[in-house]
Amino acid sequence: MTKPSNRLKTSKKTHKAIQVFSKFAIMCVLTLFTIMIVLEKYKTHALESGIIIALIIITMWLGYKYLDVHLNEYTYEEFLVVIWVPIGAVLCYFLNIYGALGGVLSTALTGTVASFLPVLNTKSEYLKKLPPAIYCGSFIGMSSVEIAPSISFVIVAGILSGVFLLVSKSIFLGIGGKLGMVAFGGVLMVSFVYWCYIWLGL
């Protein structure tokens, strides 16, 4: 059995490892996203756009190196808040596909309804944390039918994004688009697994 002080040190190390790993994973996804654009522009010989986007990648990495947008302590989102991510995803997916409203309108509708949830009980701290989680889930529901063919796909992607949201509480604070980034990570991973399952016959 390890001493308490030793145990504390190990758990701190684990927290730090999780934080560093998630930061690095986010930057990798961002770079992948932009490199795909540059590759496509290279194919169609649109040189100027390629150069502009390559410049944006470099600035982004400089920002990652020099900006101070992370908390030093290691905090995680509560489990009861994160559980609302798949619910938001399923709601938005229903509006998008079965209601035929289109991605933008269904997300905006879900987000507007979610943002009025804290009005139900203004004293409750729990209700105040719900709108970002539901809004994050609704981005998953924006996916088109080709990417997300079934409701189970959306639920799995929602659960995975919930885990990402849980981990990424103390990094990239207050940057708009973090919720979308988290949703994108979930959809990307699940669609990769789905692709392996369908095309490689695993």
Added chain:
Amino acid sequence: MNTFIIIITGILGATSTFYVNEHLKQGAVRASALLSLCVSLFFYCLPDLLNSYLTQNIPTAFIGASFVGMVSSKAISHYKWLILAGIIFSIIYINKSTFFKGYGGALGTTAFIALLATMAIPVVFSRKKKITNGILIFRKWLFRDKDE
């Protein structure tokens, strides 16, 4: 002309969301969702007002730019940086790759890249010394064998 309109939409989306969020104190989610709901409902009800490219792309560009406006006032304090972020967002949006078409969250990722790039600009230019220092250390490390 279409490109110009998309860039204007990006700037408007970012600044109006930031205004509703910070000055009217409505919270980031409500500011973004409510404004996008208004814009997308407008184009849902009047689909023949503009050409098909704009009808399809203006609501999408607007909701993406509104994610840029969800930034907290601690990270970005002046509207000029928001306008720059909106322009960068529109440039990436216009050039977006077809590989990630239909993925949920791709717009948020675009907004994230635009904001990170914008926030890097003042920091990088004000800390010129630090970077030059870094380059000096790098040069020292690169040529250390020759010096010895």
